[in-house]
Amino acid sequence: MIVVKIGDGMGNQLFNYACGYAAARRDGDLLTLDTSDCDNSSLRTFELDNFHLKYEKRISFPNRTTLQKVYKKVRRNLKYHVIMEREVYLNRDGKYTVDDIDPRVFEKKKLRNKYLLGYWQHLPYFEEYLGEICAMMTPAYAQSSTVRKCRNVFSHSNTCALHVRGGDIGGPTESYFYRAAMQMEERAPGVYYLVFTNDRKKAMGAVKPVVDAVGGSRITFIEEFGEFSDVDEFFLMASCKNQILSNSTYSTWAAYLNPFPQKTVVMPQDILSERMKQKDWIIV
Numbered sequence: 001m002i003v004v005k006i007g008d009g010m011g012n013q014l015f016n017y018a019c020g021y022a023a024a025r026r027d028g029d030l031l032t033l034d035t036s037d038c039d040n041s042s043l044r045t046f047e048l049d050n051f052h053l054k055y056e057k058r059i060s061f062p063n064r065t066t067l068q069k070v071y072k073k074v075r076r077n078l079k080y081h082v083i084m085e086r087e088v089y090l091n092r093d094g095k096y097t098v099d100d101i102d103p104r105v106f107e108k109k110k111l112r113n114k115y116l117l118g119y120w121q122h123l124p125y126f127e128e129y130l131g132e133i134c135a136m137m138t139p140a141y142a143q144s145s146t147v148r149k150c151r152n153v154f155s156h157s158n159t160c161a162l163h164v165r166g167g168d169i170g171g172p173t174e175s176y177f178y179r180a181a182m183q184m185e186e187r188a189p190g191v192y193y194l195v196f197t198n199d200r201k202k203a204m205g206a207v208k209p210v211v212d213a214v215g216g217s218r219i220t221f222i223e224e225f226g227e228f229s230d231v232d233e234f235f236l237m238a239s240c241k242n243q244i245l246s247n248s249t250y251s252t253w254a255a256y257l258n259p260f261p262q263k264t265v266v267m268p269q270d271i272l273s274e275r276m277k278q279k280d281w282i283i284v
Contacts, residue, residue: 001030001056002109003080004116007037010047010230011249012119017048019120021055022129023105030056034115036063036072050231051137076115085118101125121249122275134257139235146226151239160184160191160264161237161254162219164206165246166199171206172246172268178209179284180244180266185214187264188242193219196237196251252276 004020006013017033024031033055038046040063061075062068076082083104101124105116120126126133143151162181165171184191193210197203200221211219222233234250237243238257242264245251255265256278265281267273273283 001032001113002027002116003032003034003059003113005037005118006033006035006046006048007041008044008119009250010050010234011251011253012121013038013047014253015119015121015249016116017053017055018126018130018133019105019118020116021053021133022126023114023116025129025132026106027108029109032056033058034060036060040064047231050139050141052140053133053136079112080115081109081112082115082117085116085120121272123278130256134259137257139231141231143232143235144226147228147232147236150225150236154194154236154239155241155260157241158188158191159240160188160193160242160244161240161251162193162195162207162210162244163237163246163248163251163254164195164197164199164203165248165251166197166202171202171248174206174209176268176284177206177244178213180268181210181213183266183282183284184242184244184264191218191242193244194236194240195219195221196233197221247273249276255281 002020002024004016006016020031020033031054033048035046035058038044039060061072063072083102086102101122105125123130162177164177181193193207195203195207200223203221207219222228222236228236234254237251237254240258241260243251243255243258243266245255245265245267247268247270258265265278267277267281267283269283277283
């Protein structure tokens with residue numbers, strides 16, 4: 001059995017799952033999800049059952065008080081061979097290398113089952129199974145007719161999802177979105193931009209240089225089409241033929257899910273972008 005910790009937002013949960021799924025596939029083993037972090041959080045919920053992702057079972061333990069946290073950690077360390085992800089900024093030899101991976105993830109289990117503890121935001125951990133994972137990422141909930149209609153229109157039009165990240169983690173600057181849009185204009189002339197964001201005020205400032213360059217008629221905020229949940233917007237973003245990403249695992253997974261073979265994906269310059277990108281993606 002392979003056990004993987006699932007936590008944080010949807011994009012991070014998908015990276016957790018992908019690493020665990022790939023490890024289980026390589027070992028010919030079963031996959032268990034430890035969803036304790038999600039189940040005990042007041043900010044995050046378990047998101048993966050919005051998709052038809054395969055796993056054997058979920059386990060969860062109380063994780064709110066100090067005593068509960070200590071018990072959970074001691075139990076985990078005694079029961080499993082815990083593989084804690086190395087800090088990406090300070091790896092084995094103290095220097096960052098984009099190709100650095102933890103070989104323990106790929107080793108066959110010995111006496112105890114493996115427990116993967118980390119973010120695992122590095123494509124090589126699961127790249128060989130990415131197609132299988134994306135094939136399972138069909139909606140496991142009832143989508144509205146509006147969402148289904150938009151997905152169909154976006155996937156058959158010259159569209160680009162442009163994601164502006166809000167919240168407490170700063171996203172790319174205006175200059176990034178301008179440079180990314182200019183790259184997109186070269187590869188998909190006349191593209192129609194759909195802006196996805198959880199901070200409209202910030203997004204309006206971020207895309208202003210793009211509006212000035214290509215005109216407002218080719219840029220629309222996704223909320224103009226209706227009111228959507230986060231997972232609805234994820235599927236809408238993935239249905240666009242191209243993507244301009246923020247420093248976000250959420251929009252990165254939407255780009256992975258995009259099946260269009262001639263897609264153009266642009267990412268901001270970032271340590272993790274180099275680790276998450278597919279080979280034909282563009283970093284500016």
